Amino acid sequence: MSLVQTEGIVLRSRPFGEADKVLTIFSKDHGKIEAVAKGARRPRSRLVGAAQPFSYLKILLFTGRSLDQLSQAEIIKSFSALRNDLTQMAYASYWSELVDSFLPWREPNPELFLFFLAGLVVLEKTEDPVLISRAFELRLLFYLGYLPTLDTCAHCGAPLDTGDKKAVSAGFSPEEGGLICARCLPELLMNPVFLSAQEILIMKNLLTTDLRRVSQLKISQDTIKELGRALRLFIEYQADKPLKSLLFLESLEG
Ligand SMILES: [Zn+2]
Structure with missing residues (x-):
């Protein structure tokens, strides 16, 4: 003892x-x-x-x-405010379930710990957690080594960047582990989601933007929804189980 x-x-x-x-x-x-x-x-x-x-x-x-x-x-x-507001509680529960699902037992990850803590502080203060939650999902996947490939095709490894930092549109396959180039798309058995060049750039942007500044990014509701759909498919595939808190959150997000 x-x-x-x-x-x-x-x-x-x-x-x-x-x-x-x-x-x-x-x-x-x-x-x-x-x-x-x-x-x-x-x-x-x-x-x-x-x-x-x-x-x-x-x-x-x-x-x-x-x-x-x-x-x-x-x-x-x-963090009592997170328990007293239905929407914030739904997000905090989802984030906690994400951490719980992906984090192995007894493996210290102080970097992720500090990020999670900072995330809860941001969540407590925000009135629009949807985009912040997308950024949280991406960063969490990054810290835990589950980040989808965003620069190369997850199937053949070909680079997806044109070189002048302009991304090209691509498929997105949770089963393959990220973006899929146009050449590989027809070979895949599972139906991928399609992401526009802009949506891919926003994903990369969300990955590097401080959570406190995410709400200042100007991103359309449609784009946020599309990113949400792609990330959810990816997360549930990687977690290998449905996340309980996600169903409730989806009903809130409409
Ligand atoms: Zn490919």
């Missing part, structure tokens, strides 16, 4: 035993972990607030047993 101190964000929780919860936490130093929060379902427990989804905590863990145990949890930022 050892005592470990770190910071973490609660991704989800489930009831455990009579009064406990098991929290899935994205911790800064140890990656994704599971820890029992003893008594967290008792209304007067000191862990009630800490055990809420999206809570950003300073935690003390007992490790070494089959399940880690939360010894102490101090709330650094509760």
Whole structure:
């Protein structure tokens, strides 16, 4: 048994035993972990607030047993606004499910941790999370090594850039892992999505733009919708399962 101190964000929780919860936490130093929060379902427990989804905590863990145990949890930022607004909660839940689905157990990823934390801060302040969520998806895929190929054909490897930094339109195939050149398109069995040159450039742009500035980009609703469709297909294919939070979010996004 050892005592470990770190910071973490609660991704989800489930009831455990009579009064406990098991929290899935994205911790800064140890990656994704599971820890029992003893008594967290008792209304007067000191862990009630800490055990809420999206809570950003300073935690003390007992490790070494089959399940880690939360010894102490101090709330650094509760992100309560994200739980009080239906739209923001839907996005924060989706982002948490994305992180949870793609992040392996106990593999530290401090860069992604800081990005996720910064993302929640941006999400809490924005009134238009749709485009920010597209940027979040792309950056998350990047940090976890799942980014679709955007410069070369995912099937044959041919470059898709014309050289003067103008992208050409291309197919987009989740099964192949990214953009597909015009020559390979007819060979593919699965139906790809088509992305215009502009949509591909915007994707690359979203990948490098600071999340705080994403809402300043002038992008049409149709383009945002098309990118959303392509990214969703890609994410669900890579995750190899439907994401529960996505259905609800889709109904909100219309
Ligand atoms: Zn090709």
